[in-house]
Each structure stands twice: as C-alpha cells, then as structure tokens.
Amino acid sequence: MGGADAVTALRRLAPSGEVFAGELALSYAEDATPGMGGRAPLAIVRPGFREEVSAVLSFCNREGIGVIPRGAGTNLSGGVVATEDQVVLAMNGLARLVEIDEANLTATVEPGLVTAALHKAVEARGLFYPPDPGSMAVSTLGGNVAEGAGGLRGLKYGVTRDYILGLQVALADGQVVRLGGKTVKNVSGYDLLRLLVGSEGTLGVVTEIIVRLVPAPEARQAMLAVFATVDAAAAAVARVIAEKVVPATLELLDDVTIRAVEEYSHCGLPAAAAAVLLAEVDGMPEAVAREGERVKAAFRAEGARKVRVANDAGERDQIWTARRTAVSALARVRPTIMLEDATVPRSRVPEMVRAVGGIARRHRLAIGTFGHAGDGNLHPTILTDRRDLEEMKRAEAAVGEIFGVALELGGTLSGEHGIGLAKRPYMRAQFGEAGIEVHRRVKGALDPRGILNPGKVIPPRSLVSQR
Ligand SMILES: Cc1cc2nc3c(=O)[nH]c(=O)nc-3n(C[C@H](O)[C@H](O)[C@H](O)COP(=O)(O)OP(=O)(O)OC[C@H]3O[C@@H](n4cnc5c(N)ncnc54)[C@H](O)[C@@H]3O)c2cc1C
Known part of the structure; x- marks a missing residue:
C-alpha cells in the first residue's frame, strides 16, 4: 500500500484523533538522544480513544507497517527514532487521570498523562x-x-517497575489484554x-496503567555536602549505605557538572568544589531528624568540607x-552530549567513578559525571561535538570502555534509560548470543510480524559488532 493510501486508511481508523504526514511529521523523526539520524515517518497518528489504538495496530499488522508508540x-x-516507512502512534492524546482510589492506594491513568501531573494530583490527597x-x-x-x-528517589523507593500493579495492553494484532490489577498480591500465570x-x-502498546501509591512522607530534610575529591564523595556514598541509612535521594555531581550547573542556574553550588553530594531523608519527623544526623556524620567522616542543610522549602528547591x-546545563557546554547510564552495584561506585576519570584522561575528553550515586546509577556525560569526527571516534571508544567497566564490575548497560537503538550494539556484551536469542523468541511470540518499534533493543543478526 502506498503512503497516501495508508494515511487515508489511518484517518478512517482513528476518526476522533489526529493523523498527519509530510513536513509536520519531521519533528517526530527523533527524540532526546543526539545524533541518531531519524527520518520523517510515513504518518503520525494521535488516537483519541483506546479502540483506535487497536484498530491502527490491527491495520498495520495486516499491512506489515512498523509502528512506534511514542510518549513525549x-x-x-x-x-522512538523513526524511518520513513513507519507510523508513529502518538499516545499523548490518551492522557486522562481516570481515578485515584484511596481505599486501594492506586491510581488509574491513561499512558499519555504527564508524570508530574500525576504527582500533583495524588499529593493533593496526601498520597505519593x-x-x-x-x-x-x-x-x-x-x-x-x-x-x-x-x-532521584530510586534509592529508597525503587523505580517505575516497583509501582506498576496493572496494565491494559494492545498487542501487535490489536487484541487487548489486561495484566495485573488493583490487588496487592497477584501470582496468576506468568508475570507478563x-x-x-x-x-x-x-511487545505491546500500553493503553491504561494502574499504579501503586504510598502515603506521603510527613517530613523531609535535604542537604548538600562539599568534597575535595570525587573519590571522597564516592566513599561517603558507600559509608552512608554501610551505616544502614537509606536516604530517599543521594546524588553526586562532579566538578565538570558543578561548574556547568552553576553557570546555568546560579543555585549556589560551590564552583571550585571537586564534587558535591545532594541528599534527602524523608519519613516521620523524629526518624528524619535522626537519619539526617547520621547522614551528616557519614559525610564528615569521609572528609566533607562543608555540609549545608536546607532550612526551608526555598533552600530545598535550590x-x-x-x-x-x-x-x-551540560548540554550548553558543547554542542553534543553523550549521556550514558551504565550502572554498577552501589558498593562499586568508587571504582566506577575512578574508571570514568581514567577513560576521560586517556581519550582526552571532557566527561561530566553526575547521577544517582546511592543506587549505583551514574550518568557519565561526554561533552563533544558531532561535527568533529576525530573527537567523536574517541568519544565512541570511551562509551564502549565505560560499558565494559560497568559490566566487569557486575553492572548493566542501562539502569533506567533503556537500550533503544543507541545501546543495541552492546547488548551481546551483556547477554551473550544465547541471551539475545531469548529476547528474539519473546519478541517473535508477541509480535510475529515484527511491527512494534522495529529494530529497537534487539541487535539484528547482521550486526556482529562486539563493541
Ligand atoms: C532532561 C532529561 C532528564 C531525564 N531524566 C531521567 C531520569 O531521571 N530517569 C529516567 O529514567 N529517565 C530520564 N530521562 C529519560 C526519559 O525522560 C525517560 O526515558 C522517560 O520515561 C521517557 O518518557 P516519554 O514519555 O518521553 O517516552 P518516549 O521517549 O516518547 O518513549 C520512550 C519509550 O517508550 C515507548 N512508549 C511510549 N509510550 C508507550 C506506550 N503507551 N506503550 C508502549 N510503549 C510506549 C516508546 O516506544 C519508547 O520505546 C530524562 C530525559 C531528559 C531529556
């Protein structure tokens, strides 16, 4: 079927939504990942009803047209990087907050709802x-x-996966399945x-989500600690954990990041510091006071030069x-940033930080490292310029080495950003050929015609790079 015919058919299948093609579609070629080289897709479909999602999938499955579900x-x-023969399913037309169920501590939402809108709505009810x-x-x-x-709150509270109780999913052929629900316990069938x-x-297009909520913490204490070396800051992270305190948040910024942030947002960071740790404890007021003292003591024991506690909401915001x-802030320093999220067991954070420093020196690159140090999820960010081909070669070699070190330390390619197209070449290094084959079989079972987000996550057989 030709492009124009497909667009006409899609308009018929999603009458309440928007369907467009041509120049407007160009802004759906890429996402926030630099340098991925996407193309204007065949069409953008923004369904207004879930039934339209199913109808579009069923049509594309029959015609063998690739479909990229897309949020923001x-x-x-x-x-969500596209090619010219694919359809982008823009899910932000389905953005209702369906319900907040206080009796079951759940919220039911459509997939296009903005994350912060859910935060605001549940916080108004004393939930979190x-x-x-x-x-x-x-x-x-x-x-x-x-x-x-x-x-930022992964250390104490976990990640999205830990809060998903139920999903409604449209499969590649348009059929709809419900997985999980509002129950706290549910072990029926495979854990799909x-x-x-x-x-x-x-594997499927999510059309409804049931999330778990928790009571909002009554008190919070945020603090900032300044260190003379990144090593000392990394050691302080390990000491906090060893002290058996679990802050809600424990973040590291290195010197490159501190300077970039301070120039960008003037929020009072010590521009000459080698590293800062930002921490927040939360919970019942008495526990917060006690845990706050223990975090401060751990920071000082590892040589923190200064620990500043936020005295009010304004200072906490800062x-x-x-x-x-x-x-x-880092994106303003050089034209291109390569932001990685290689993740290691948290006890190995000091080694990872040292290794990234060594890689930056060896390849003569500026790498700003920041991230969720408390859960081992760092974001080494290479500051470069994709027009400088020689520097890009060094940057790519550095990325490969960063992944290599993370895997050697018992870590993973991605803690939270996913594999997509960008990290696909490194999947074999983590899973080996047998592990990739398992991925292929699962994909084949749920999406036999390979129409859902084609080419993402699983490296093709022809891609033999072992980078
Ligand atoms: C400044 C900045 C800061 C960030 N900070 C963090 C961070 O702290 N932690 C973190 O984890 N990430 C972070 N990210 C990355 C990004 O925001 C997350 O990956 C986020 O979850 C993507 O959501 P989105 O709506 O933009 O999805 P998209 O980018 O549109 O899509 C992401 C993936 O989800 C799929 N998808 C989207 N909707 C559906 C659906 N309804 N059904 C099935 N598949 C779907 C897409 O196909 C794609 O594979 C950051 C990004 C930026 C630019």
Missing part, C-alpha cells in the same frame, strides 16, 4: 507516587512504563506485567534545582 519523546536511548525522572515535567507515564524509568514494563514499545538542571 524525551528518552535518551533512541527509543515516588518515581520522579528528571524529565517528569514533560515525560508521560506510558513512556516511563515502557522504559522502566527511574529517578513485568515483561511488559521496560519493553520499550517492542538544592534539587541544581540536580534537575544537570542535563540541560
């Missing part, structure tokens, strides 16, 4: 949805589910719910603005 396009792994990706002001719940997104979370739009603006 903020992913950092090339997860902890997953908080840095992009939450724009990212969607559907995108969060499909990436298994993490965030968990299989779908983090499947990056390659601390978290520093962290939340890290990606945008």
Whole structure:
C-alpha cells in the first residue's frame, strides 16, 4: 500500500484523533538522544480513544507497517527514532487521570498523562507516587512504563517497575489484554506485567496503567555536602549505605557538572568544589531528624568540607534545582552530549567513578559525571561535538570502555534509560548470543510480524559488532 493510501486508511481508523504526514511529521523523526539520524515517518497518528489504538495496530499488522508508540519523546536511548516507512502512534492524546482510589492506594491513568501531573494530583490527597525522572515535567507515564524509568528517589523507593500493579495492553494484532490489577498480591500465570514494563514499545502498546501509591512522607530534610575529591564523595556514598541509612535521594555531581550547573542556574553550588553530594531523608519527623544526623556524620567522616542543610522549602528547591538542571546545563557546554547510564552495584561506585576519570584522561575528553550515586546509577556525560569526527571516534571508544567497566564490575548497560537503538550494539556484551536469542523468541511470540518499534533493543543478526 502506498503512503497516501495508508494515511487515508489511518484517518478512517482513528476518526476522533489526529493523523498527519509530510513536513509536520519531521519533528517526530527523533527524540532526546543526539545524533541518531531519524527520518520523517510515513504518518503520525494521535488516537483519541483506546479502540483506535487497536484498530491502527490491527491495520498495520495486516499491512506489515512498523509502528512506534511514542510518549513525549524525551528518552535518551533512541527509543522512538523513526524511518520513513513507519507510523508513529502518538499516545499523548490518551492522557486522562481516570481515578485515584484511596481505599486501594492506586491510581488509574491513561499512558499519555504527564508524570508530574500525576504527582500533583495524588499529593493533593496526601498520597505519593515516588518515581520522579528528571524529565517528569514533560515525560508521560506510558513512556516511563515502557522504559522502566527511574529517578532521584530510586534509592529508597525503587523505580517505575516497583509501582506498576496493572496494565491494559494492545498487542501487535490489536487484541487487548489486561495484566495485573488493583490487588496487592497477584501470582496468576506468568508475570507478563513485568515483561511488559521496560519493553520499550517492542511487545505491546500500553493503553491504561494502574499504579501503586504510598502515603506521603510527613517530613523531609535535604542537604548538600562539599568534597575535595570525587573519590571522597564516592566513599561517603558507600559509608552512608554501610551505616544502614537509606536516604530517599543521594546524588553526586562532579566538578565538570558543578561548574556547568552553576553557570546555568546560579543555585549556589560551590564552583571550585571537586564534587558535591545532594541528599534527602524523608519519613516521620523524629526518624528524619535522626537519619539526617547520621547522614551528616557519614559525610564528615569521609572528609566533607562543608555540609549545608536546607532550612526551608526555598533552600530545598535550590538544592534539587541544581540536580534537575544537570542535563540541560551540560548540554550548553558543547554542542553534543553523550549521556550514558551504565550502572554498577552501589558498593562499586568508587571504582566506577575512578574508571570514568581514567577513560576521560586517556581519550582526552571532557566527561561530566553526575547521577544517582546511592543506587549505583551514574550518568557519565561526554561533552563533544558531532561535527568533529576525530573527537567523536574517541568519544565512541570511551562509551564502549565505560560499558565494559560497568559490566566487569557486575553492572548493566542501562539502569533506567533503556537500550533503544543507541545501546543495541552492546547488548551481546551483556547477554551473550544465547541471551539475545531469548529476547528474539519473546519478541517473535508477541509480535510475529515484527511491527512494534522495529529494530529497537534487539541487535539484528547482521550486526556482529562486539563493541
Ligand atoms: C532532561 C532529561 C532528564 C531525564 N531524566 C531521567 C531520569 O531521571 N530517569 C529516567 O529514567 N529517565 C530520564 N530521562 C529519560 C526519559 O525522560 C525517560 O526515558 C522517560 O520515561 C521517557 O518518557 P516519554 O514519555 O518521553 O517516552 P518516549 O521517549 O516518547 O518513549 C520512550 C519509550 O517508550 C515507548 N512508549 C511510549 N509510550 C508507550 C506506550 N503507551 N506503550 C508502549 N510503549 C510506549 C516508546 O516506544 C519508547 O520505546 C530524562 C530525559 C531528559 C531529556
């Protein structure tokens, strides 16, 4: 079927939504991952009803047209990068907060709802949805589910996967299945719910989500500690954990990141520091006071030069603005950033930080390292310029080495950003050929014609690179 015919058919199948093609479609070629080289897709379909999602899938499955489910396009792994023969299913037309069920501590949402909108709605009822990706002001719940997104509060509260109780999913052929539900316990059948979370739009299209909520913490204490070396800061992270305190958040910023953030957002970071740790404890007021003291003591024991505790909401905001603006701030330093999220067991964070420093020196690159140090999920960010081909070669070699070190230390390619297209070449290094084959079989069982987010996550047989 030709492109124009497909667009006409799609308009008929999604009458309440929007369907467009041509120049407008160009802005759906790529996502927040730099340099992925996407093309304007065949068409964009923004369904207004779930039934339209099924109808579009059923049609595309029959015609063998690739479909890319898309939320806000903020992913950092090339997860929604398109080709000219694919249809983008823009899920942000399905963005209702269906219900907050206080008796069962759940919320039911459509996938296009913006993450921060859910936070706001449940917090107004004294409840809490902890997953908080840095992009939450724009990212969607559907995108969060499909990436298994993490965030700043992962250390104590876990990640999106830990809060998904139920999903409604449209399969590749348009059939709809319900997985899980509102029950706290549910072990019927295979754990298909968990299989779908983090499947990056390659196994089904999420059309409804039931999330678990928890009571909002009564008190919070945020603090910032300044260190003379990154090693000392990394050691302080290990000491906090060894002290058996689990802060909600424990974030590291290195010197490159501190300077970039301070220039960008003027939030009072010590521009000359080698590293800072940002931490927050939360819970009942008495526990917060006690745990706050223990975190401070652990920081001082590892040589913190200064520990500043936020005295009010304004100071707390300042601390978290520093962290939340890290990606945008680094993106201003050089034209291209390569932001990785290789993750190691948290006891290995000091080794990982040292290794990234060594890689930066060896390849003569500026790498800003920041991230969720408390859960071993760092974001070494290479500051480069994709027009400088020689530097890009060094940057790519550095990325390969960063992944290599993470795997050697017992870690993983991605803690929260997913594989998409960007990290696909490294999948064999983590899973081996047998592990990749398992991925292929699962994909083949759920999407036999290979129409869902084609080419993402699983390296093709022809891609023999062992990078
Ligand atoms: C500044 C910045 C900060 C960030 N901080 C974090 C962070 O702290 N933690 C973190 O984990 N990530 C972070 N990210 C990455 C990104 O925001 C997350 O991956 C987020 O979950 C993507 O959501 P999205 O709505 O933009 O999805 P998209 O980017 O549109 O899509 C992401 C994936 O989900 C699939 N998908 C989308 N909707 C559906 C659906 N309804 N059904 C099936 N599949 C679907 C897509 O096919 C794709 O594979 C950050 C990104 C930026 C730009």
